[in-house]
Amino acid sequence: MSVLVYTESEQGHFKKAALEVASYAKAVADQLGTTVTAISVNAADTSVLGNYGVDKVLHVNNDKLNSFNANAYANVIKQAAENESAKVIIISSSADSKYLAPLLAVGLNAGYASNVVAAPSSTSPFTVKRPAFTNKAFENTQINTEVKIIGVSNNAFGLVENSGSASAEDFSPAIPEFAVNVESVDKATDKVTIADAEIVVSGGRGLKGPENWGMIEELAEVLGAATACSKPVSDLGWRPHSEHVGQTGKPVASNLYIAIGISGAIQHLAGINASKVKVVVNTDPEAPFFKAADYGVVGDAFQVIPELIEKLKAFKAQQ
Amino acid sequence: MKILVCISHVPDTTSKINFTEDNTKFDANGVQFVINPYDEFGLTRAMWFKEKQGASVDVVNVGGPETEPTLRKALAIGADAAIRINTVATDAFSVAKQLAHVVSNGGYDLVIAGRESIDYNGGMVPGMLAALTNANFVNSCIGLEIDGTSAKAVREIDGGKETVSTSLPLVVGGQKGLVEESDLRIPNMRGIMMARKKPLTVSEPVEASPETQSVSFEKPAPKGAVTLVSPDNLDELVSLLHNEAKVI
Numbered sequence: 001m002s003v004l005v006y007t008e009s010e011q012g013h014f015k016k017a018a019l020e021v022a023s024y025a026k027a028v029a030d031q032l033g034t035t036v037t038a039i040s041v042n043a044a045d046t047s048v049l050g051n052y053g054v055d056k057v058l059h060v061n062n063d064k065l066n067s068f069n070a071n072a073y074a075n076v077i078k079q080a081a082e083n084e085s086a087k088v089i090i091i092s093s094s095a096d097s098k099y100l101a102p103l104l105a106v107g108l109n110a111g112y113a114s115n116v117v118a119a120p121s122s123t124s125p126f127t128v129k130r131p132a133f134t135n136k137a138f139e140n141t142q143i144n145t146e147v148k149i150i151g152v153s154n155n156a157f158g159l160v161e162n163s164g165s166a167s168a169e170d171f172s173p174a175i176p177e178f179a180v181n182v183e184s185v186d187k188a189t190d191k192v193t194i195a196d197a198e199i200v201v202s203g204g205r206g207l208k209g210p211e212n213w214g215m216i217e218e219l220a221e222v223l224g225a226a227t228a229c230s231k232p233v234s235d236l237g238w239r240p241h242s243e244h245v246g247q248t249g250k251p252v253a254s255n256l257y258i259a260i261g262i263s264g265a266i267q268h269l270a271g272i273n274a275s276k277v278k279v280v281v282n283t284d285p286e287a288p289f290f291k292a293a294d295y296g297v298v299g300d301a302f303q304v305i306p307e308l309i310e311k312l313k314a315f316k317a318q319q
Numbered sequence: 320m321k322i323l324v325c326i327s328h329v330p331d332t333t334s335k336i337n338f339t340e341d342n343t344k345f346d347a348n349g350v351q352f353v354i355n356p357y358d359e360f361g362l363t364r365a366m367w368f369k370e371k372q373g374a375s376v377d378v379v380n381v382g383g384p385e386t387e388p389t390l391r392k393a394l395a396i397g398a399d400a401a402i403r404i405n406t407v408a409t410d411a412f413s414v415a416k417q418l419a420h421v422v423s424n425g426g427y428d429l430v431i432a433g434r435e436s437i438d439y440n441g442g443m444v445p446g447m448l449a450a451l452t453n454a455n456f457v458n459s460c461i462g463l464e465i466d467g468t469s470a471k472a473v474r475e476i477d478g479g480k481e482t483v484s485t486s487l488p489l490v491v492g493g494q495k496g497l498v499e500e501s502d503l504r505i506p507n508m509r510g511i512m513m514a515r516k517k518p519l520t521v522s523e524p525v526e527a528s529p530e531t532q533s534v535s536f537e538k539p540a541p542k543g544a545v546t547l548v549s550p551d552n553l554d555e556l557v558s559l560l561h562n563e564a565k566v567i
């Protein structure tokens with residue numbers, strides 16, 4: 001009856017989102033008076049999960065699962081859920097987890113709520129809060145099935161440390177044949193991704209041209225942030241499409257979002273509003289972004305950003 | 320190849336969102352509805368398959384009569400026929416069940432849906448539909464080629480993309496990249512005239528009970544005014560982000 005959490009890893013290491021969903025699972029398990037079991041695939045060392053409230057780890061080690069396959073992974077989690085008689089399953093909002101979740105939901109006849117932003121407000125009936133209308137509102141959703149799947153929004157719950165320890169058990173589920181096969185992967189492995197980042201530094205058309213992105217990248221580097229951009233910037237080919245954020249681009253739910261030379265059009269804000277703290281740097285005090293931001297600098301990015309980089313370097317050196 | 324494009328009927332992003340009946344119902348009053356942007360990319364890609372590979376393209380919506388103008392717009396863009404399943408779309412699972420029935424009965428080879436709908440932002444229907452119809456599934460699809468019964472798709476992953484090979488029958492959850500913004504089509508007069516004569520079939524729903532239920536809505540707490548920092552005093556910004564916001 002324990003709460004099952006799928007803790008994702010990459011090249012053997014748990015993603016930050018895995019530790020966050022483990023923290024969330026612990027909170028739900030406390031509400032239900034039960035324990036947390038994690039299912040992990042090809043992780044090198046599972047002991048860290050104990051620090052985030054996991055009691056037991058079902059550890060799968062299988063080379064067939066080296067590349068992600070939504071159907072196979074959903075199947076593995078389903079078998080783990082059945083093994084544990086889990087009634088609540090927690091996953092993250094990574095691209096992979098969102099891909100497998102609906103398959104898992106059908107497989108387990110489970111109701112699924114995605115992008116959940118807080119611990120359940122009630123467990124009977126089981127009620128969770130999630131954004132709707134592209135962050136313009138929240139919906140309180142009740143899950144009425146016996147088995148429930150909760151997808152937790154990135155950075156919504158945070159990491160909650162715990163002084164427990166997790167026992168590990170080898171788990172050898174049956175792996176179905178793959179019907180979707182990865183041919184090639186094109187991914188920068190040395191950069192923080194927008195999905196995982198706690199801080200995102202984003203540039204807009206106000207930066208005038210791609211040659212001016214050096215300072216954006218430097219600022220991101222100082223902060224350990226991911227870089228992003230507005231839609232016109234990617235449309236103009238100044239930056240890759242994978243950096244385009246907003247309603248038609250990637251959603252951002254970081255702790256800090258820094259918008260530089262971005263006007264703050266509603267379609268842009270729709271995609272980044274889930275970020276907790278927003279900073280805008282813009283020459284135009286009338287730019288709509290100032291209404292959405294927590295902190296603002298009315299000023300020229302070409303002066304403000306290099307100076308901000310220096311100040312931040314000094315700050316980091318002091319820490 | 321028979322293609323079905325799933326069309327979600329959603330408020331335009333610029334709409335003001337309000338709720339009625341003690342914050343339990345979305346207030347559609349005065350709201351302009353559009354084809355879900357992710358579905359529009361998919362529909363436009365379907366038009367390419369129609370024109371270049373001779374595919375037939377139907378569109379489907381699960382919803383009440385109010386969604387018909389949205390389906391007519393899809394016909395004006397070039398779809399051959401539209402189907403409306405006459406029931407209120409409650410949760411993703413029951414919508415997927417209705418769509419599964421249409422897919423199985425219609426013998427569709429390829430189903431193109433959107434990565435998520437911009438109203439309830441579930442991102443659930445395409446995957447559930449794939450599971451219910453035993454079709455292969457590619458989510459966050461940003462590129463799709465079909466050759467006979469083989470498919471090559473590009474999927475967006477966190478931090479990049481990957482190319483996958485699979486086969487029909489296939490369901491994709493699509494987004495920008497399937498086509499570019501500049502490929503989107505505004506229906507012309509001829510398209511609109513022709514759309515009036517194209518079939519829009521209304522079917523009654525099959526039995527499907529929802530698994531989740533929306534109990535109430537709330538608006539985000541009103542945001543306080545922005546704290547302005549002078550460009551000559553960026554130390555203050557660093558200090559605010561560290562001490563007040565606690566994000567660095």
Ligand SMILES: Cc1cc2nc3c(=O)[nH]c(=O)nc-3n(C[C@H](O)[C@H](O)[C@H](O)COP(=O)(O)OP(=O)(O)OC[C@H]3O[C@@H](n4cnc5c(N)ncnc54)[C@H](O)[C@@H]3O)c2cc1C
Pocket residue numbers: 203204205206207229230231232233244245246247248249260261262263264265266267268271281282283284287299300301302356
């Ligand atoms: C259906 C639809 C979907 C869309 N989806 C998205 C989306 O997902 N994401 C998205 O971003 N947009 C989206 N858009 C576009 C959106 O409406 C805006 O056009 C876009 O966000 C504007 O980008 P921008 O702020 O970079 O450029 P602009 O609006 O041109 O703003 C540039 C800003 O830079 C400021 N500036 C100029 N010089 C400087 C300087 N030296 N220093 C500092 N500031 C300076 C200006 O004051 C201005 O505010 C969508 C539009 C539609 C219709």
Ligand SMILES: Nc1ncnc2c1ncn2[C@@H]1O[C@H](COP(=O)(O)O)[C@@H](O)[C@H]1O
Pocket residue numbers: 324325326327328355357358379380381382408411414431432433434435436437439440441442443444445
């Ligand atoms: N009521 C509906 N009718 C037809 N298709 C739908 C409906 N709701 C969702 N879809 C499809 O499923 C996709 C994802 O929706 P959702 O799971 O609701 O985020 C949409 O982009 C549509 O393609």
